[in-house]
Amino acid sequence: MPVTPNEKQLEETNRLGADTREMRVRASDCPALANHHIAHTGIADAAVPYEIVRLNLGGTYMLACFEGRGRIFLDGGWRVLRAGECCLAPPHALLAFKAVLGVRWRFAWVRYQQPADQKPVIATSSPAVAKFDPEPLRAAVLGLWHEMQSRTAPAALAHWVELIQIYVTRFASPWQTDDRLGHLWEHVASRLGEPWSLGILAKYCHLSAEHLRRLCRRELGRSPMNHVIYLRMQLAARLLTTTNDKIETIAHDVGYENPFVFSTTFKKWVGWRPSEYRSRHRA
Secondary structure, three states: OOOOOOOOOOOOEEEOOOOOEEEEEEOOOOHHHHOOOEEEEEEEEEOOOOEEEEOOOOOOEEEEEEEOEEEEEEOOEEEEEEOOEEEEEOOOOOEEEEEOOOOOEEEEEEEEOOOOOOOOOOOOOOOOEEEOOOHHHHHHHHHHHHHHHHOOOOHHHHHHHHHHHHHHHHHHOOOOOOHHHHHHHHHHHOOOOOOOOHHHHHHHOOOOHHHHHHHHHHHHOOOHHHHHHHHHHHHHHHHHHHOOOOHHHHHHHOOOOOHHHHHHHHHHHHOOOHHHHHHHHHO
């Protein structure tokens, strides 16, 4: 079962440790990354005490595991990420990940820095955690890193970055197999203030409740109702930073009649109370 992180876990953390190795490329050194709003990308070979905590992501974060396993905190709880799996965290989310004792954790990552006037790479129907072949992404990031070391063919940098962007987009937009799910979440995202239930969701896309639950677990890595909460928290975060609406009004707009329940849920998923989030983000 997911557990709520304690105050220590909620602190911004960047602990690598002596046994962790990283190959990282930053947009400040590679303008081709900046063209896609990628802040940095890289490959990690991590071991305890490796731990990263980000209280407020500036953009989408993708992490694809190709060997070993580690733990990630996403959607308000901890879970294990294994080889052949990928996680995708949205902007304005609480994200944490750390190595497991006695296990090396090897993964590739892509961190976006999303401008306020542009849509993030993540969509309403993007998965939180799902199966993913990490090898193409790993090869593209590794190719970019080696090209940055040699600097012999600057034009090649853009080609490696294009491949990275393709693989991220491929994971973030997986709905080629069942359009009913994509249409469902677009519909829900435009009506988040409505009282959604599993039965209503299933009826909209003409599926049984159990079938919808299985599809969402497989494709999204979360239950249908948790995906509703995720969409609500994303909209709430945007409203808190782009409007002067009262928190009670925002709670109602995203489907919560009780502001206290909304505040508690927001803190679990985002890491701050709504009022704290608004003041920190604007500061």
